[in-house]
Amino acid sequence: MSNDLKVQLKAVATAAADGTVAFPRFKQEQLVKLYNVLSNQRATLEEALLADVGLTKSEAEIELVETLSLVKRLVEESDFKLQTEKAEKQLREKGKFYRGKGVVVVRAENAAPIWSTIAPLATAISTGNAVVCLLPESTPTVSSALQTALAASLNRFAYVFTSAVSLSEILKSGNLPSTSTLVVSGPSPQTLEYPLLLNQAGSSGPxxxxxxxxxxxxxxxxxxxxxxxxxxxxxxxxxxxxxxxxxxxxxxxxxxxxxxxxxxxxxxxxxxxxxxxxxxxxxxxxxxxxxxxxxxxxxxxxxxxxxxxxxxxxxxxxxxxxxxxxxxxxxxxxxxxxxxxxxxxxxxxxxxxxxxxxxxxxxxxxxxxxxxxxxxxxxxxxxxxxxxxxxxxxxxxxxDPHGALIKASSYVTDCNFHLTTLSNRLPTSQLARLSLAALPKSLAYNRTKFSNSILRVFFLQGVFLSLGTVATALLAGLGFGGWLAVGWIKGRYFV
The missing domain is CATH 3.40.309.10 (Aldehyde Dehydrogenase; Chain A, domain 2)
Structure with missing residues (x-):
């Protein structure tokens, strides 16, 4: 690893630690620059995809459309006033605020080099992280075009783009903060040192x-x-x-x-x-x-x-x-x-x-x-x-089969805020006694009562027997009445 790259990695760690990348206007500015440079370089990137990946023109256009649409959405969501109001509401109503994880290391893959680079990069920027992007060596034209365009447009102290080193070299360098997150497309690296966001749908695929x-x-x-x-x-x-x-x-x-x-x-x-x-x-x-x-x-x-x-x-x-x-x-x-x-x-x-x-x-x-x-x-x-x-x-x-690479929650740490009103706080011993007095002495487990087992077993039989008895009585009554009627008619008219 070159000394220049080591210096860049230290600068990225510093930008993450001092809060530069978390400033709302900085995030919005970087996302706008990212969208503009991709939009301006569409023709170059499309030709690079055709040359390196072997996609058809329509397939290359689809990858660019998916990528640009994501960045555009993140730009719209990064509005300063909207973000400020949202953060204040979450803090007051839910007692929560979110902090970027620090440094996000993105390893892109050769099957979709533009999307697998830009999607996690844009999401990491929008959540206040510094980013190190490792571009795939197997797509040299795409990697060169991305590195040249992005390095010239985005803040060079907060974002690094290189295809000269591997992920293992970056991890061995010791220049990453302990809170760094790895975003990996392709085979999983053999490391447990950092949290890993793996773009994979299981070992068998979807x-x-x-x-x-x-x-x-x-x-x-x-x-x-x-x-x-x-x-x-x-x-x-x-x-x-x-x-x-x-x-x-x-x-x-x-x-x-x-x-x-x-x-x-x-x-x-x-x-x-x-x-x-x-x-x-x-x-x-x-x-x-x-x-x-x-x-x-x-x-x-x-x-x-x-x-x-x-x-x-x-x-x-x-x-x-x-x-x-x-x-x-x-x-x-x-x-x-x-x-x-x-x-x-x-x-x-x-x-x-x-x-x-x-x-x-x-x-x-x-x-x-x-x-x-x-x-x-x-x-x-x-x-x-x-x-x-x-x-x-x-x-x-x-x-992105799970949608995890473009989910903001993948790049932030949830923090809780608890506010206590001091004027109403009681002394500890008094508060403890009141709390104990308010607690019940015992709890009961109330199971849902089943119906009577005898009734449950014999209910239908009882219904059928009752109906049968009534029907039998009616039929017997009708039969006896009919027999009497026949006898009366016989005695009245035929004797």
Whole structure:
């Protein structure tokens, strides 16, 4: 690590400690500068994404739109008067105030280098933190453009941008305050020294669950499901933190879902996956995940761990894999966190079967599709997922599956304020005696009384016996009366 970087890290720690980064007008000014520099550099950043990450033009535009929209919202929320009134209200009514954690270290990832850098950076700025951004080395064009633009625009004593050192080197340097927080996209670092905010949906990644389709479901519903699934699985080559590579479908609806999914993939990619028809997706590059994907396909083809329904061919001349759908995957395959344009489809027979299957998978994010609100609520509450989306896969969930990276509470410390009126305070001994006198001598546990067991058991029998007795008496009376009437008529007219 260079001496210049060590000096910068010390300056960042000082800015966090002396309160510079927590001043409301400073935060607002830095957020405005951040938005302006990103907006002015849109064309450069878009070209860098195309060159380094291999995204299509539409995919690059989506990442920039998601990023700029977030910064714009934070700028609007950072209004000085609004923030001051909000802080005063929280302090007086709830006895709470919030303080930034100090220094936030952000490690971006190569699949979404702009969003994974700017989203936590902007949120950390808005909550009064100094920031150290470690830009990915594997996307040199994007990292260089971001470092040049951000270092020239933002306060150089409060924010540092570099791609020259790794996270482990930063941690070993000893220049970070003990209250620092790590925001990591990608594999978790082997450290327990600092609080860690990990942008990950479990070791297996997110899962989609499609409940049994209702007979009354509209025809366009399946097409809508298929469109969302294709976007979640193949957008940005299926390499985002929230990309979904696993769908479990009710066995009575799986054929309909697969047919709709095949139609959507043909419509999106056409006959040649390298030339998409709508411009937002293409076959995923496997430069970084090439060996893992080849091993996955060989386990399917040679070891029978699934059946390839669509795709599965690696084009060597472009080093890419076309969108691939695998049905009947083995449990071993289903547990894997795939990085690439691969979708695994498994079936379940009942909700209990689905819960058992989910328990075998480390998936903390669940997207549930069902035509019944009660079923959605039941699955959400009974599953072990931390975050559940109902009937939707928002684009933001692909970049931040839990929404934790853009949540202000992830970057602040809750502080409590207790105010006591001295004029009304009693001496300690007198206060203790009054408090003891006010306490009850004993407490009773009042259980809810059940109904009488005899009545509970024999009530219905008693009702039926009573009704039967009344009915028998009525029928007997009618029968006897009828017999007397017949005798009278016989004696009166026939004798």
């Amino acid at each position: 899962t989609i669950l499609i409940d049994r389709l209702l007979p009354s479901s509209p025809p366009h519903l399946l097409a809508h499901y298929a469109r969302l699934i294709a976007r979640a699985s193949f957008h940005a080559q299926g390499r985002l933190p929230g990309s979904v590579h696993r769908v479990i479908v009710h066995q009575e609806s799986v054929e309909q879902v697969l047919a709709a999914l095949q139609a959507e993939i043909r419509s999106t990619f056409g006959d040649d996956a390298e030339k998409p028809s709508n411009g937002w997706a293409r076959s995923g590059s496997v430069r970084k995940e090439k060996q893992d994907l080849k091993h996955l396909l060989s386990s399917v083809n040679e070891m029978g761990q699934g059946k390839i329904l669509i795709g599965g061919a690696v084009k060597r001349e472009v080093d890419s894999l076309s969108p691939t759908v695998i049905t009947e995957p083995s449990l071993e395959l289903l547990r894997k966190d795939v990085r690439g344009p691969v979708l695994l489809v498994q079936t379940f027979a009942s909700h209990e079967d689905a819960f058992y299957l989910l328990d075998q998978i480390d998936s903390s994010v669940l997207h549930v599709f069902s035509g019944e609100t009660a079923a959605l609520e039941y699955i959400a509450t009974e599953s072990t997922a931390v975050t559940v989306y109902g009937n939707n896969i928002p684009m933001s969930a692909l970049y």
